[in-house]
Amino acid sequence: MTYAVPSMGDSSQPTPSCPADSGHFRVHRSFDAFVTNGLAGVVRVLMLLHSRRYAVTNLRIDVREGVVESRVSCSVSVTPAQNALLLEQLRRIPVVVSAYNV
Numbered sequence: 001m002t003y004a005v006p007s008m009g010d011s012s013q014p015t016p017s018c019p020a021d022s023g024h025f026r027v028h029r030s031f032d033a034f035v036t037n038g039l040a041g042v043v044r045v046l047m048l049l050h051s052r053r054y055a056v057t058n059l060r061i062d063v064r065e066g067v068v069e070s071r072v073s074c075s076v077s078v079t080p081a082q083n084a085l086l087l088e089q090l091r092r093i094p095v096v097v098s099a100y101n102v
Contacts, residue, residue, distance in 0.1 A: 024079040028057060033072045033090050033099040039063050041095035045072045048089055054078065069097055 035041030042061055049056055058075035078086060083101070090099035 024081065026055075026077045026079055028075050028077055029083045030058075030073070030075045030102045031087065031090075031099060032102050033074075034069045034097045035072065035093075035095045036069060036097060037095045038070055042070050042072055044093050044095055045090065048093065049074070049076070052086075052089065054082075054086065073102075 033045050035045060037044075042063060055077040056074060057077055058073075060071075060073040062071040062073075064070070076083075076086065087099055087101070090096050
């Protein structure tokens, strides 16, 4: 979080300049993503979460032998706009069959 620094003579409190403080507070959102290609598909989802620096608070992976789709269940701390973007990014990954909020 960044703050605007007041001038030397100004005794007012720092003003938040982070977009999250302008009415877009972070909330914990849970989603499920169903992926093909077993563990390799799961790793693609995890790479997205890591590379985009999403604040993952809970993660559950279900990979079973002989099953076509694996499941990634996750909770992240995001703003509403980031939530929509995350779902869009997940759906662009070729191995992701479906992704939605739960």
